[in-house]
Amino acid sequence: MTLPPYLAPVSRIDLDRSWGLRLMDPLPPADGARVVRRAVSLLREVSASRGNGATLKMLADGAGLAQPTAHRLLKVLQAEGLLERDPASRTYRLGSLLYEFGLAAAPRVDARRLCAGTLERITEAVGDTTYLNCRSGDDALCLDRREGASEIPALPIEIGNRRPLGVGAGSLAVLASLPSSEVDAVIAANAGRYRRHGLTAERIRTYVEATRARGFAITSGRIVARYRGVAIAIGNGIGGTPASLSVVAVAERLDLRRIELVARLLAREEKALRAILAIEPENPRKGIAP
Amino acid sequence: MTLPPYLAPVSRIDLDRSWGLRLMDPLPPADGARVVRRAVSLLREVSASRGNGATLKMLADGAGLAQPTAHRLLKVLQAEGLLERDPASRTYRLGSLLYEFGLAAAPRVDARRLCAGTLERITEAVGDTTYLNCRSGDDALCLDRREGASEIPALPIEIGNRRPLGVGAGSLAVLASLPSSEVDAVIAANAGRYRRHGLTAERIRTYVEATRARGFAITSGRIVARYRGVAIAIGNGIGGTPASLSVVAVAERLDLRRIELVARLLAREEKALRAILAIEPENPRKGIAP
DNA sequence: ACCATCAATTCCACGATGTGGAATTCGATG
DNA sequence: CATCGAATTCCACATCGTGGAATTGATGGT
Structure with a gap:
């Protein structure tokens, strides 16, 4: 992507401004809940997938997990209703329980x-x-x-x-x-x-x-x-x-x-x-x- | 006004006075992912809470977990964005990541x-x-x-x-x-x-x-x-x-x-x-x- | 101000629980 | 039917999660 010179900046972006401190990730990696984090990152992977959903391989790779591990976690997430699975294509997509949680999780600003x-x-x-x-x-x-x-x-x-x-x-x-x-x-x-x-x-x-x-x-x-x-x-x-x-x-x-x-x-x-x-x-x- | 028996108001029973019985794990012994299930049941507990959110105690009791266990899991869920916490009241409520997942998890029937x-x-x-x-x-x-x-x-x-x-x-x-x-x-x-x-x-x-x-x-x-x-x-x-x-x-x-x-x-x-x-x-x- | 009480948080030794390499089954493709 | 990659199952091992106990913090009653 080359920059056409005559495309003048339309607006100044004010860089390096504080975003009001929204960081929440610095959780010590030693703390005991690796599984939960892995499960959540699988959910994120699923919601990154487009079209017909994501296969086990895609999700395992995407989340950086061994295939059997991903498989086991996905099975539980499915059993709990956080994920659904199309038996034909064997792909996963987000489940109805997440929709339901979403209803309750109203954003502070719509x-x-x-x-x-x-x-x-x-x-x-x-x-x-x-x-x-x-x-x-x-x-x-x-x-x-x-x-x-x-x-x-x-x-x-x-x-x-x-x-x-x-x-x-x-x-x-x-x-x-x-x-x-x-x-x-x-x-x-x-x-x-x-x-x-x-x-x-x-x-x-x-x-x-x-x-x-x-x-x-x-x-x-x-x-x-x-x-x-x-x-x-x-x-x-x-x-x-x-x-x-x-x-x-x-x-x-x-x-x-x-x-x-x-x-x-x-x-x-x-x-x-x-x-x-x-x-x-x-x-x-x-x-x-x- | 006299009410038929089925309309008779139920007297209020004292809430949760005795929890001497601490039965652990009503969860069926299923293949390898107890933590994930526990985490999900915490989420369900949070979304059952009304008003200003739920305290650690309420959630731990509700999910049948020991307090330290619930505490640890809640901390991770919060770090992942599935939960948010009001530092003042120390109560938890569903987090913005759940709202976001909810957007993607469209129900088959609206x-x-x-x-x-x-x-x-x-x-x-x-x-x-x-x-x-x-x-x-x-x-x-x-x-x-x-x-x-x-x-x-x-x-x-x-x-x-x-x-x-x-x-x-x-x-x-x-x-x-x-x-x-x-x-x-x-x-x-x-x-x-x-x-x-x-x-x-x-x-x-x-x-x-x-x-x-x-x-x-x-x-x-x-x-x-x-x-x-x-x-x-x-x-x-x-x-x-x-x-x-x-x-x-x-x-x-x-x-x-x-x-x-x-x-x-x-x-x-x-x-x-x-x-x-x-x-x-x-x-x-x-x-x-x- | 002081204590009493209950919730929240931290600590840590123990062993149950989750892990992933290897083996097996399944499904698609030529 | 053969081949290949993906999905699934198995299982011995040690990592990771567990919860009792101790500590800290918050609240409210006198």
């Missing part, structure tokens, strides 16, 4: 509601599929999506899907918006995972630099070469959580002119959204809107 | 959408708070809720909350709608949990009989004596999952006349809903409606 209008306006304007992404640990999470009128990727990201921070436009924009120390930590943590997306830690670092210089993120789908994404980080995130808006379309639709157009639109919407987010009070303990 | 109209009509008609409940393992789960104009319970059930099958009107209706063999199994499995709600397995059995004979469930709030509930099971459930509709109000609002009125309304709405459910196709892999 990002989807707050950004609904923004997503709709963008989709309306560009006609392509628009995403709301946020950070979740070392992953980017697809929080919401609006499908545009134009053709969409063959295997689109679904709401709730995860991928490593830095992989994909929306994800890259989120990563680049983190303080540098965080960026380094995340890239280091994800180093092993980039390979399966045809990337390397080194390349991600370059992308982050470019994204920061440019003010927004572009990707030319390395995985599926036909698609391209444009994304911009959302001010100080949503309720303290780093986030981004992104637009994905077939590559032909996103030539340089149009990239610039979309980027300007995203920048405008991001600014408006930031104003809304600044005003909106915390919505402390409310159920998910019906 | 019960909330299918029943939205029904809930609204009932609430409109009676003016009290209306619930949609379903079965989840040995628990009843609050899937959805509409608040009526009238006064609502001090500590209302929230969307996503769980309680043991049989405790509360909506939950009792679900239990009574199960095949007898299932009912026995569930009551046996929950036997230890009824006590903290001031109930016994024996009494639940009686309630189930009464509910089946009557065709709908009534409870006079055992926990907070001011409230009363009326509930009816939904035909063959929703997408194969047993479920119920319930109405809760302050006891004075629900005298015998009104109970009968509400019950008739519920029966009518249940019949209409059953017809809708019979037609509605499965909604295979769709995200949660925005």
Whole structure:
């Protein structure tokens, strides 16, 4: 991805700002609950899988577990209802108990509601599929999506899907918006995972630099070469959580002119959204809107 | 007002005075993953807690774990983001990672959408708070809720909350709608949990009989004596999952006349809903409606 | 201020529990 | 039918989780 020189930065990203201290991982690795952590990382792997779900091999590899170990844990998770399995394809997907827990785990700030209008306006304007992404640990999470009128990727990201921070436009924009120390930590943590997306830690670092210089993120789908994404980080995130808006379309639709157009639109919407987010009070303990 | 025997308020039994009996591991001796099961049952306990969340003691007791064990597991679950903790009250509640998983774990049938109209009509008609409940393992789960104009319970059930099958009107209706063999199994499995709600397995059995004979469930709030509930099971459930509709109000609002009125309304709405459910196709892999 | 009480947290010796290499079965593909 | 990779089962070993006991912290009553 070369930088077209005339793509001037649309907005200044204020780097290295404190995110309000959201770290919770520094748990001594010696503490007694390896199994639980492994189980959770299997769940994360499953929710990173797209399409028809993930096979044992994929999950074991992804979580860095021996196959028999993964198998045993998956069986328990399935028995408990956290996972479901399609007997035909032998793939796992998230189970109904997780949906049920999700109902009870209302977020302190309802990002989807707050950004609904923004997503709709963008989709309306560009006609392509628009995403709301946020950070979740070392992953980017697809929080919401609006499908545009134009053709969409063959295997689109679904709401709730995860991928490593830095992989994909929306994800890259989120990563680049983190303080540098965080960026380094995340890239280091994800180093092993980039390979399966045809990337390397080194390349991600370059992308982050470019994204920061440019003010927004572009990707030319390395995985599926036909698609391209444009994304911009959302001010100080949503309720303290780093986030981004992104637009994905077939590559032909996103030539340089149009990239610039979309980027300007995203920048405008991001600014408006930031104003809304600044005003909106915390919505402390409310159920998910019906 | 004199109440028929089945309406007689149950006297409040002292909650959890004696736990001299410390039976460890009611968990079936299954293949290698006791920890994971314990962790999941802690999550279930947390999502059964109302109000400000659950303390270590409550959770350890509820899950039948020793306090240090529960403490260690809770710490890991928190570090992983499945739980959050309020440092002031030292209580746990479900964490944002569960919300995120919930986004990805779309149910095969969107019960909330299918029943939205029904809930609204009932609430409109009676003016009290209306619930949609379903079965989840040995628990009843609050899937959805509409608040009526009238006064609502001090500590209302929230969307996503769980309680043991049989405790509360909506939950009792679900239990009574199960095949007898299932009912026995569930009551046996929950036997230890009824006590903290001031109930016994024996009494639940009686309630189930009464509910089946009557065709709908009534409870006079055992926990907070001011409230009363009326509930009816939904035909063959929703997408194969047993479920119920319930109405809760302050006891004075629900005298015998009104109970009968509400019950008739519920029966009518249940019949209409059953017809809708019979037609509605499965909604295979769709995200949660925005 | 002081003690009493109960919850939360830390410690640690013990052994049950989870582990993963190896072997076996299953399923798809040519 | 043969071949290969994935899924599943087996099992001896020692790692990891366990819970009783001790310590610390919070709360409330007098």
